[in-house]
Amino acid sequence: MPLNKSVENLSEDEARGELRRLAKVLTNSNVAYHSEDKPNIDDATYDALKRRNQKIELRFPQLKLPKSATDQIGAQPKEGFQKIQHTIKMLSLGNAFNQEDVNDFVIRIKKFLSIPVAHPLSMVAEPKIDGLSLAVRYEKGKLVHAVTRGDGEIGEDVTANAKSIDDIPITIFDAPDLLEVRGEVYMGHSEFTALNDFQLNSKQKLFSNPRNAAAGSLRQLDARITRDRPLKFYAYAWGSISSPLGRTQTESVNQLKKFGFSVNPLFRRFETTDGLVEHYKYVEKIRPDLGYDIDGMVYKVDDLALQERLGFRSTAPRWAIAHKFPAEMAWTQLIDIDIQVGRTGALSPVARLKPVTVGGVVVSNATLHNEDYIRGVDSKGHKIRDGKDIRIGDYVQVYRAGDVIPKVSDVDLSRRPKDSIPFDFLKKLEAEGIEGHRADGDAVWRYSGKQPSPYLAIETLKHFVSRQAFDIEGLGTKQIEQFFDRGWITIPLDIFTLKNKYGSGQALQLKNIEGWGTKSASNLFDSIDQKREIPLNRFIFALGIRHVGEGSAKLLAAQFLTWNNFTRAMVEAVPESEPWEALLNIDGIGDVMAKSVIEPFQDVAQLNEINALVDQLVVLPFEQINKANSPIAGQTIVFTGTLEKMTRAEAKARAERLGAKVSGSVSPKTNILIAGSGAGSKIKKASEFGVRIMDEEDWISLIEET
DNA sequence: TATCCTCGAGTTCC
DNA sequence: CTCGAGGATA
Numbered sequence: 008m009p010l011n012k013s014v015e016n017l018s019e020d021e022a023r024g025e026l027r028r029l030a031k032v033l034t035n036s037n038v039a040y041h042s043e044d045k046p047n048i049d050d051a052t053y054d055a056l057k058r059r060n061q062k063i064e065l066r067f068p069q070l071k072l073p074k075s076a077t078d079q080i081g082a083q084p085k086e087g088f089q090k091i092q093h094t095i096k097m098l099s100l101g102n103a104f105n106q107e108d109v110n111d112f113v114i115r116i117k118k119f120l121s122i123p124v125a126h127p128l129s130m131v132a133e134p135k136i137d138g139l140s141l142a143v144r145y146e147k148g149k150l151v152h153a154v155t156r157g158d159g160e161i162g163e164d165v166t167a168n169a170k171s172i173d174d175i176p177i178t179i180f181d182a183p184d185l186l187e188v189r190g191e192v193y194m195g196h197s198e199f200t201a202l203n204d205f206q207l208n209s210k211q212k213l214f215s216n217p218r219n220a221a222a223g224s225l226r227q228l229d230a231r232i233t234r235d236r237p238l239k240f241y242a243y244a245w246g247s248i249s250s251p252l253g254r255t256q257t258e259s260v261n262q263l264k265k266f267g268f269s270v271n272p273l274f275r276r277f278e279t280t281d282g283l284v285e286h287y288k289y290v291e292k293i294r295p296d297l298g299y300d301i302d303g304m305v306y307k308v309d310d311l312a313l314q315e316r317l318g319f320r321s322t323a324p325r326w327a328i329a330h331k332f333p334a335e336m337a338w339t340q341l342i343d344i345d346i347q348v349g350r351t352g353a354l355s356p357v358a359r360l361k362p363v364t365v366g367g368v369v370v371s372n373a374t375l376h377n378e379d380y381i382r383g384v385d386s387k388g389h390k391i392r393d394g395k396d397i398r399i400g401d402y403v404q405v406y407r408a409g410d411v412i413p414k415v416s417d418v419d420l421s422r423r424p425k426d427s428i429p430f431d432f433l434k435k436l437e438a439e440g441i442e443g444h445r446a447d448g449d450a451v452w453r454y455s456g457k458q459p460s461p462y463l464a465i466e467t468l469k470h471f472v473s474r475q476a477f478d479i480e481g482l483g484t485k486q487i488e489q490f491f492d493r494g495w496i497t498i499p500l501d502i503f504t505l506k507n508k509y510g511s512g513q514a515l516q517l518k519n520i521e522g523w524g525t526k527s528a529s530n531l532f533d534s535i536d537q538k539r540e541i542p543l544n545r546f547i548f549a550l551g552i553r554h555v556g557e558g559s560a561k562l563l564a565a566q567f568l569t570w571n572n573f574t575r576a577m578v579e580a581v582p583e584s585e586p587w588e589a590l591l592n593i594d595g596i597g598d599v600m601a602k603s604v605i606e607p608f609q610d611v612a613q614l615n616e617i618n619a620l621v622d623q624l625v626v627l628p629f630e631q632i633n634k635a636n637s638p639i640a641g642q643t644i645v646f647t648g649t650l651e652k653m654t655r656a657e658a659k660a661r662a663e664r665l666g667a668k669v670s671g672s673v674s675p676k677t678n679i680l681i682a683g684s685g686a687g688s689k690i691k692k693a694s695e696f697g698v699r700i701m702d703e704e705d706w707i708s709l710i711e712e713t
Numbered sequence: 714t715a716t717c718c719t720c721g722a723g724t725t726c727c
Numbered sequence: 728c729t730c731g732a733g734g735a736t737a
Contacts, residue, residue, distance in 0.1 A: 351723095368725085376724090377731085380730090412725055449731085557721085558719080558721085595719085597734050598733095599733060600734085
């Protein structure tokens with residue numbers, strides 16, 4: 008059958024044969040290109056064949072093969088990329104929304120470092136590009152891989168695609184043996200417009216903004232598509248590195264430039280906060296003419312030694328901040344207010360809006376937080392939005408906080424319908440048939456209806472399989488809802504007994520459900536089996552105990568180390584008992600949390616359920632993160648008195664980075680007491696317990712050993 | 714007791 | 728991303 012016979016003239020039979028033939032050729036070519044890295048046909052031919060395939064499918068949709076090459080591209084990029092763990096986490100940044108926030112940020116840093124507030128501090132500023140972060144790793148000057156930010160810990164391997172970006176060199180000269188360059192992949196305005204013109208002409212989906220276009224292009228499974236997309240890259244930071252690039256941020260960025268990376272031309276250094284803000288205003292003014300999207304400025308402490316001292320908080324460095332430009336606003340009408348039930352029973356109001364475009368995205372829902380937020384006055388009498396309440400029918404101003412979460416920021420009273428009435432939270436709950444209760448001093452209403460409630464049960468299950476908990480592939484929100492509706496999975500235990508009940512034997516019931524076949528069913532059972540081993544901290548988190556998130560679950564796991572220890576202690580932990588004290592001794596756990604943690608273990612029904620669940624699992628002991636071989640790793644340290652060389656906050660951060668636990672009070676479990684000047688009762692207590700006591704000088708020399 | 718900091722929980726759209 | 732609340736600290 009001739010390839011050049013035009014699609015319009017093909018008979019149905021010819022088309023069927025041609026589709027089969029094309030499928031074979033395209034699949035072979037994909038394998039050759041991706042898996043063997045040796046293309047067997049040239050790009051132009053490949054593209055021509057693919058377009059032809061598409062055209063035939065368009066004309067004879069009924070003939071479309073189940074595994075069409077047109078679908079494969081773009082349909083599975085999620086599975087298509089290998090996951091790679093970042094050696095050094097890719098963190099996000101704290102935000103400043105006005106000059107005051109920036110001042111606070113600089114003052115906080117100076118206090119942390121005990122630099123007088125009036126003293127100058129070198130800071131650098133550069134635009135914050137609205138694109139995607141990428142980490143590019145070089146070994147002996149050769150690009151070995153490029154990984155997207157992902158969740159900060161694990162990203163996707165997009166090496167083949169990154170190599171096609173001109174701003175990213177494949178080879179760099181005189182580089183350190185190991186160099187991981189971090190920067191932003193983005194698309195310029197003119198390139199974006201041109202791409203959308205092309206998409207329009209070829210009847211393909213338009214991109215809503217340059218950022219989405221850049222994301223879509225970088226995450227193409229087919230690197231040839233990425234190559235044709237005009238992506239750019241600005242380098243602004245580094246991750247793992249075998250030798251420093253400089254002593255300051257400025258020197259390091261200059262060095263990156265010498266290696267051949269593009270760096271932002273608006274990078275500047277300033278000695279004062281005013282300088283930073285002036286630069287911010289200048290960039291804001293020229294923003295429309297830059298030719299690419301930015302959403303603010305990033306400020307960093309210039310001196311790398313100071314950056315090191317400042318270190319990191321749980322999600323962001325202390326030494327950097329993003330100063331955001333004001334968000335785009337839009338006005339629209341509030342059609343209704345609905346109530347949503349969360350996992351913990353929190354009843355949250357959600358605004359249903361007349362769809363409106365804000366920052367290139369159509370928004371039709373927005374969070375309203377709680378009853379007070381709607382009323383316009385919080386429980387302490389503080390005004391929100393100048394005290395304007397939000398009513399159904401109102402015209403409201405909407406923006407996307409952090410360019411993501413839609414929020415209602417203002418109400419146009421002049422357009423308020425004459426007959427509108429204030430929103431009555433309780434009445435709404437009654438109308439919906441939801442029993443709720445708002446505790447004294449709390450802002451949230453909570454579900455107070457009969458347990459077990461289907462609302463809570465399903466949210467509990469979603470939490471259980473979520474990424475930070477069991478992370479079971481192929482068992483997401485949709486599947487949980489499907490199984491819940493059938494009554495197959497109503498509690499977490501059911502997930503692990505699913506195969507026995509419905510997946511094997513003569514029944515094989517799962518494959519009879521819509522959307523499930525034998526193959527997908529067995530895939531699901533495999534991925535469930537894979538997760539039967541789970542680290543203690545993840546398991547505690549998965550239980551969904553109120554007040555216990557990822558962080559606190561880790562604290563608990565670190566304290567009790569094994570599931571047996573933990574569960575025994577929780578069963579025995581009545582107030583004033585020894586395990587109760589052990590709980591409260593954990594830095595970060597107080598009585599509210601302690602009470603919450605022991606509750607499920609002291610209720611027979613819940614405890615039985617947990618035990619039955621554990622029977623299906625292997626809960627792995629908590630693994631101490633190897634904090635190198637620091638002399639204080641694993642030790643519990645208490646600071647007291649006034650330290651001269653560093654602030655308490657810095658001392659604490661330093662100790663924690665070296666693997667020590669910093670506690671507030673001396674107990675028999677304390678290993679070291681560091682006593683600054685003016686220390687009192689704690690020294691006495693420490694000597695009673697035989698705790699090692701050292702002064703600030705000893706402490707400094709101890710940490711400088713490492 | 715008041716204030717600061719950090720974490721948990723809930724949120725949207727693609 | 729934001730808000731509220733819990734925990735630590737002064």
